[in-house]
Amino acid sequence: MSTPTHASLSTGLRQEQPTVSVVVVNLNGRDLLAPCLTSLVRQTHESDRLEIILIDNASTDGSVEMVRKDFPEVRILVNDSNVGFAPAVNQGAEVANGEYLALLNNDAEADPNWIASAVAYLTSHEEVGCLGSLILRDDRETIDYAGGRMAFNGMGYANKVEQSAWENPNYAERTLFASGGAMVVPTQLFLDVGGFDESFFAFFEDVDFGWRLWVLGHEVHFVPSSKVFHRHHGTIKRFGYARERYLLERNALATIFKNYGDDLLARTLPSAVLLTLMRGLTDLTERDGLPDFSIVEGAKNLDDEDFPVPAITAAHLAAMRDFGRNISNLTAKRNAIQDKRERPDSEILPLFKETLRPNVNGREYLEVWNAVEKAFDLHEHLVHRTHVLIITGDTLSERMAGPAIRCFEMATVLHDAGFEVTLASMSPPSVHSRGFHVTWTGAPGGINALLDVADIVIFQGFVMHAIPEIERFDGPVVVDIYDPFHLEGMSHRKHELEWQRYATHNSDTDVLNKQLQRGDFFVCASEKQRDFWLGQMSALKRINPATFDEDESLRSLIDIAPFGLPAGQPIKTEERVLRGVVDGIEEDDFLLLWGGGIYNWFDPLTLIKAVGRVAEDHPDVKLWFMGSAHPNPDVPKMQMASSSYNLAVELGLLGKNVFFNDGWIDYTQRQNYLLEADVGVSTHYEHLETRYSFRTRILDYIWCELPMVATEGDTLSLLAKERGLGITVPPEDVEACADAIRRLRNDKELYQECVDNLAAIKPEMTWERAVEPIVEFCRSPRRAADTSHKRHDYIASNFTLADVVPERSPYYYAKRFIGTATAQGPKTALIHAKNIIKHYTAGR
Missing domain, CATH: 3.90.550.10 (Spore Coat Polysaccharide Biosynthesis Protein SpsA; Chain A)
Structure with missing residues (x-):
């Protein structure tokens, strides 16, 4: 078909x-x-x-x-x-x-x-x-x-x-x-x-x-x-150069007169006029042809003398003369612009980039320039930019996963909003920035060098646990808690031994609680998440008279900043990447795309079974998994990826109706794959992680206007249902999933209705809109009401979690380490060992 x-x-x-x-x-x-x-x-x-x-x-x-x-x-x-x-x-x-x-x-x-x-x-x-x-x-x-x-x-x-x-x-x-x-x-x-x-x-x-x-x-x-x-x-x-210089000098004065707001015009115009004159008198050769007019003994009367004026000097004098002659017309133009002003000077100044560039190198001129800069305090009023340091524990590379993508896009929006931004990872980055500085915490000078120049720190995940210096940072700290990793961890470690799960979970919760105690502003992905976090923060006494009196809605403490979409339309940069390229996926197939990794909290098994049922009558239905293993090498391997592959083999679907990408698609290339698909799919189990999750792959489906089949229960599947972006199905319901695939394949009117709804909703979900609360906080940074000028332990609770790890001999732990390393790899074994040691020593 x-x-x-x-x-x-x-x-x-x-x-x-x-x-x-x-x-x-x-x-x-x-x-x-x-x-x-x-x-x-x-x-x-x-x-x-x-x-x-x-x-x-x-x-x-x-x-x-x-x-x-x-x-x-x-x-x-x-x-x-x-x-x-x-x-x-x-x-x-x-x-x-x-x-x-x-x-x-x-x-x-x-x-x-x-x-x-x-x-x-x-x-x-x-x-x-x-x-x-x-x-x-x-x-x-x-x-x-x-x-x-x-x-x-x-x-x-x-x-x-x-x-x-x-x-x-x-x-x-x-x-x-x-x-x-x-x-x-x-x-x-x-x-x-x-x-x-x-x-x-x-x-x-x-x-x-x-x-x-x-x-x-x-x-x-x-x-x-x-x-x-x-x-x-x-x-x-x-x-000739003199005529060009006349136009440059005259028009520069007219430009600032028309476009600066009142406050900055009053500060900059006197400086600009004085420096225009000085450039004309000291430019290039510093020979202006003017005599010494000081009154000293024996000074000659100069009233009847004529003095030759160099062409460059005359050009600057004429520029100031004509600027003055035109001031009435310029005032009318200025008023017309300022009456319609929509953006303050503070948002435009960062675009200058060379605000204090002298543009002439003569010794006398530079001396005057420096004096003018100090006299009018130009650096303080024109140059200062709030420096935002964003730290991610994820890998910054062309093949980024969600946490790194979120930080990268957040850095882009903040940079575009006029902030000086440094994006740092905990491993060497290999990604091109969009104008901001990209580095890593192990670079020369380390984290202290980054914190020394930062006005605001933003971090997510386990970053503060790995970099305790953040807890002692004396400026505002923004904690990004869009990913409730302690809930995610319970699902991920479901098949581990009970004592291992408790040890890791208690460690995760300790890490999270310290973040919630230190942060000055928090952002999460949805209103549902916000209610959840308010409960946990209340237990930690962060919801208190100080934070309540500051803002009874508590939006100034915790607000919503979901994942976002690129502002522009996705543009294909490769002609074909799947159809006719992947053996078994043909030009006219109805292609389903799983837009991310296969993690333990997802349910690709129900989806694969559903594809098998649909393929009995519609063999052109194909399913391609865009990712399998997580691109961050520090993330343990997921059992679900192996289970999905094995099921496809068992059902005879591998290479026929179900296909797996062995690697990970570059972030900047993902649209090439999404745009070749017909439907985006996301299926998961019904559990606590689902309720508070924010499936970022669904945002990619929205960006590329892909109607979707998604399991109900999370925030974005609810949005898909309410706005007609696709079909939602109950968890683990193979037949419902199969029926949804059939309907989108066969009902062209339904399909097009979904596409139209997707196109309509996209402008509401851009990154610029998504992180607006973070941008606003950075424009008016502050310490939280209950941490500003107060001892930290006045608010923070000093409880300790019960020790659930039984007393064991060193031989027992060595044996367990070898067993875990054999079954799940040395990295996972080391993570467990660190958590056990940390938890074991915390209560002693």
């Missing part, structure tokens, strides 16, 4: 591409235009959805005639005079017919996928109001622009200039502004926010535009998959 229509897999290919208008501004660039326009004609974006507009600023070199002859498909608007770059772009936007407006310098060539990559990103990231493309020099290797930076005085810079593109990470990130030499923006948004400021003529109109978008609540992203190649300053160099 044919596979049901799958929104994330097929509709994206069938949708009509958005229309795009590319505006190229030209002034006597005849020799540059031919390669520029040729690169646009050769775009992979559908030609009938692409409009090319040339705005010519009164060229005299035959540019217009050449374009009319060689590129008849290009629309041409010719100005009577050189109106400048910013006004010309606005002219193009006014006549553009495209849904998106793309800008390209006339001295640049576009990669064939420039437009297609940009549009794909913008359509899948609704929060993005403007996209900046990667700009490489014409050697196609050296970076010309890879995101924007800015000093506090409005001087904008391109990020990573002259670095090799091959040595820099290839990921999208937020940036203050997109280069006007290669940007894409929704046309209507460009017009609605006022376009480029036409008074700028040229230079920094893109900086001003990007900053304005952030102030008005939009975002600007740098996306390196969309790229162009630039002949650096092919046009402006004909007019």
